Amino acid sequence: MFHYFKKIVQHLKAESLNQRREDPFAERPEFVLSSDIDQNLTKFREIFGASNDIIIREIVFGQDPQVRGIIMFVDGLVDKKTINLSIIKPLMYDLRLIRSLGNDKVPMEQIKTALLSVGEIKQTPLINKLVDDCLSGETFFIVDGLAEGFMISTRAWENRGVQEPQTESVVRGPREGFCETLRINTSLLRRKIKNPNFIMENVEIGKRTKTSICIAYLKDIADPVLIDEIKVRLGRINTDSILESGYIEQFIEDAPYSIFPTVANSEKPDVIAAKILEGRAAILVDGTPFVLSVPMVFVESFQTAEDYYIRHTLASLTRIMRYFSYLITTLTPALYIAILTFHQEIIPISLMFTLAASEEQLPLPVFFELLTMMITFDILREAGLRLPRLVGQAISIVGALVMGEAAVAAGIVSDFTVIVIAITAVSSFVVAPQEGSATMLRYIYFLLAGFMGGIGITVGVIGTLIHLASLRSFGTPYLSPLAPFAPCDQKDVFIRAPWWSMGTRPRYMGVRDLRRQGHRLRPHKPQEEHLS
């Protein structure tokens, strides 16, 4: 038996060694364009193969002599109107107006500056560069006799546009959400922060997908050490594909095995802008509306965008509710099982008999009864999430009926269990960013309580606290500003202080500029103003 495992381990080791030897992402050999256009054409045909979405258009332009040129672009990624009107038309018609086509020298500089009416044009002799850019929507243009190609910016493709995000919906606040196109996302942020210090740096990750990643931060606020750390961690990623920001998150997070997320994400530009203004950095990934922000602290999960838009009194109340909901959703099943099977003495006597009456005829131990219901609920939830909306409704009705009514009527589960599951389920949706950790904790606490009662819960909660206190996100302690305790930062933890009193940014990130607004901003009566 052990020999067998040993063999497997040896095999795996050998395999990983092999893989290391042949790195699939070793640098490709660098080719440069030749001045012979036919040779170049063969080369490109060879590279692109039989892809039918790549359009290669040969044109002839100029007079005495006529010059051959090739325009190449990917159908669907480019704006054809721009190509027709701003590239092909000027070359074919307007070039004739330039009468100085003497010799056999093509006046490339003139063509670039005077003819091609497109915003951005780059020049490069490198084939790999040309191919990569072509695949991301640029049009390239090579001319016979010239060992350099032009990259003409023509990117335009179908996108979803700015819509209201499905997650994080608000009653009050902006309704726009990020979309799948990086450029649009950066523009949404730029429109909120009109400041030259707002930096957006581009990185490309993914050897095959060549995904554009953008690090956005405010140069005069964010800690430079943080930005460097982000760049180092991003630079370490050596993978072939990045399809969603979740990939990046898992490559750069501090605690890869933890059930707690150490990188925050949001779909709303106003949220990300607020985080950037607090001194965080955002990581935008092309192809997904979910933008990452670091560092993340635990209490951040309990803050929502709307907290800052509505009146601070209600915002504080709902925020405290959110903390309670988190406790309820993680602890209720555990407490229920612990009290019912270990600590019956703490149930008030009248409740005791009601409970005993409802548990009287049940065939299953409470532990399995509750476990079954918890799993059933998670299955129903998953089913409801993935199904088309209309079918999803049907599923929820069936689920509600089966869980709420039939199971109780049949005497399989007690009505108290249904209540416990219901309150657990409802409150699990309140703290969306920590929903994953809440679900995990719920099962962990539940098992501990089922085996060891109240002691189990205590062990679980203390263990969780120790773990939380040991976590860090990009250098920031995960529990800050609670531990280490920062009195000044408590204004935005359990309560949300009024805006005029939140004069400073959170300290725990080591921001360069702590003050975010002036002093004495509390609205006051006109005569007071007069006096002061």
Added chain:
Amino acid sequence: MKKAAAVLLCAVIALVAAGCWSSGELNEFAFVVGVAVDQGSAPENILLTVQVAKPSGFKSSINGGGSDEEAYWNISNEGETLFNTVRGFTHESGRKLDFQHNTILIYSRDIAKKGLGDCMDLFIRDHEFRTSTWIAIANERAADVFGVDAGLETLPAVEIDKMMDAQQYNSQSYTIELLDFLKRLKSDTTAPIAPIISIRGEGDDQDIHISGTAVFHKDRFIGELGGMETRGLMWVTGNVKSGIIVVNCPCDQGKAELEIFQAKSTVTPVLKDGDLSFLIEIKEKGNLGSQTCRENLAPTKKLEALSERQNKAIKTEIEAALKKAQELNADIFGFGEAVYRKYPKQWKSMKDQWSEIFPTLDVEIKVQSEVYGTGNITKPVN
């Protein structure tokens, strides 16, 4: 990797080896709500009766079904010793008795006369019993109390539990929890006391009745206090929370009923030239609750006259209690403890002669009461 596996293994072993120790389902227990201790058929035997809550009976009462099933089950077992008798219930009940929710412990008068000590040790020593359980003495067989149909509650024992709580509105019986009873029992001088519970009426028309107080010497029943005497005792111990004092109107043509709002007592032992005496000061505030005469009692003078009469009434109650206690030679007020607290040195010599000192103790009673309100109206209705 190895480390993680080891930690995981340890965790699994810890969980499984713990084996859900002491866990149990609600429907595996028989929850006892009341315990009654009676004299058994043989002189050395005790008869233990427990009232067990029957959840199936509750279910029908919750759902409003017309089931006549009782929500309780009284079972008895006889034996020589207490713990053995308690365990002996497995001969009659399929579920293990669980005493965590026990509300009341009733001893019959026979047992009380023989001494409670033998039948109490378990209830304090064992972890399942709570020391906050009420303790009471039944005039007749203690087990019969559990057979009387409860008025408002589903379970007779719970009804008694609520009744014990309600005594504070009348202050005519001294309700006491097991722990306080034990404190008195373990004291050198203070006599234990417990309320008396009895059954009134015949056949289907029976009611549970709590009034009066049983007085013990050590653990043996030696006599009882009536309702007014009990309140006299409670004035001194400061346990009067509420109640009604009935006095004659200042015009002597009717009665005035005064509701007690607040009462405070100070017991001061005075040692002068080797002579011990006591000073009891009572401060009370009350309200005119009802009157039968036609006189307007609202003027300050009338109220003062009323409080004068109230002083006298309170004093009479205390004197009655004192007289009874001295007759029984039972220091129910805890005078001995008060001396010990104030004169610890002198107490050493007095301690052994306390039974001789107490019956002849001089006690001065000062009552200062106030009637400060007349309720919603000032002039009488009639």
